[in-house]
Amino acid sequence: MRVVFMGTPDIAATCLKRLLERGVSVVGVYTKPDTPQNRGMKLTQSPVKQVAVAQGIPVFQPVHFREAETVEELRSLAPDVIAVVAYGRILPPSVLEIPPLGCINIHASILPELRGSGPVQWAILNGLTETGVTAQYMAPEMDAGDMIEVRRTPIDPEENAQSLLDRLASIGAELLADTLERLTRGPVPGTPQEHEKATFAPMLTKELCPIDWSKSPLEIKNHIRGLDPWPVATMELSGKRFRVYKARLTEKTTSAAPGTPLGVTKTGLEMACGGGRVLEILTLQADGGKRMAAPDYFRGHPLKV
Numbered sequence: 009m010r011v012v013f014m015g016t017p018d019i020a021a022t023c024l025k026r027l028l029e030r031g032v033s034v035v036g037v038y039t040k041p042d043t044p045q046n047r048g049m050k051l052t053q054s055p056v057k058q059v060a061v062a063q064g065i066p067v068f069q070p071v072h073f074r075e076a077e078t079v080e081e082l083r084s085l086a087p088d089v090i091a092v093v094a095y096g097r098i099l100p101p102s103v104l105e106i107p108p109l110g111c112i113n114i115h116a117s118i119l120p121e122l123r124g125s126g127p128v129q130w131a132i133l134n135g136l137t138e139t140g141v142t143a144q145y146m147a148p149e150m151d152a153g154d155m156i157e158v159r160r161t162p163i164d165p166e167e168n169a170q171s172l173l174d175r176l177a178s179i180g181a182e183l184l185a186d187t188l189e190r191l192t193r194g195p196v197p198g199t200p201q202e203h204e205k206a207t208f209a210p211m212l213t214k215e216l217c218p219i220d221w222s223k224s225p226l227e228i229k230n231h232i233r234g235l236d237p238w239p240v241a242t243m244e245l246s247g248k249r250f251r252v253y254k255a256r257l258t259e260k261t262t263s264a265a266p267g268t269p270l271g272v273t274k275t276g277l278e279m280a281c282g283g284g285r286v287l288e289i290l291t292l293q294a295d296g297g298k299r300m301a302a303p304d305y306f307r308g309h310p311l312k313v
Contacts, residue, residue: 011033021058089110092146212235255287
């Protein structure tokens with residue numbers, strides 16, 4: 009079976025590696041064009057491209073599929089199936105109709121929940137206790153195709169978006185490899201989604217960063233976890249901005265207004281939240297400084313309360 013793989017970030021690279029380990033014949037890889045990064049603006053290859061180049065697999069990096077030549081180039085690879093994981097490009101019907109066995113997408117949520125580009129982060133931001141990975145046949149509408157299989161996993165209350173993404177990448181890699189193996193044995197049925205139950209996970213932006221202290225400690229903790237490692241939750245104290253990486257729920261109460269710093273303990277900075285509750289900030293980073301434990305920072309920068 010000839011497979012064309014499409015993907016860009018680390019989760020896609022994990023899936024591609026697993027296909028190659030399982031002996032899948034990947035005849036071409038599509039990924040986003042190299043992007044300039046860091047101060048030097050040096051062009052950087054995507055994680056998927058790095059894997060493909062190392063394995064000698066032909067790499068294609070079209071900006072889109074609007075030109076007929078781009079579609080025909082893909083058609084010339086004669087894929088039996090196209091496997092897609094976080095590619096970051098919309099596939100038009102002219103592409104979806106190419107592989108006789110269909111286009112298989114791996115999506116990091118339990119569809120129809122959290123369709124879109126940020127399902128892992130929004131699972132945490134929304135306070136979900138369970139998520140998963142869905143293998144689906146692709147349709148013209150985003151993440152709306154028939155489902156092949158769903159594999160579920162609980163969300164640990166202490167893991168952040170990065171650690172959850174790493175776990176889902178491993179689950180998704182096995183699910184994709186198993187799905188392609190099933191296709192080699194014959195048609196694999198799909199189950200239509202309950203579209204009326206769909207929820208969405210839009211792209212993250214830095215506008216989400218500021219912490220809303222009027223919310224409950226649990227909501228704020230989920231906010232911090234869901235935005236780590238990017239774009240990272242933020243707070244301000246005495247006119248100085250901090251990135252916030254980790255927090256702990258407490259049983260304490262307060263009459264102070266939400267957002268009031270209450271004091272520094274041996275383990276963190278206590279902050280007043282909505283409902284008269286208290287959240288302890290454990291790890292933070294001042295603008296221009298290093299990421300560190302809150303007590304360590306405030307020993308050198310005494311807090312005025």
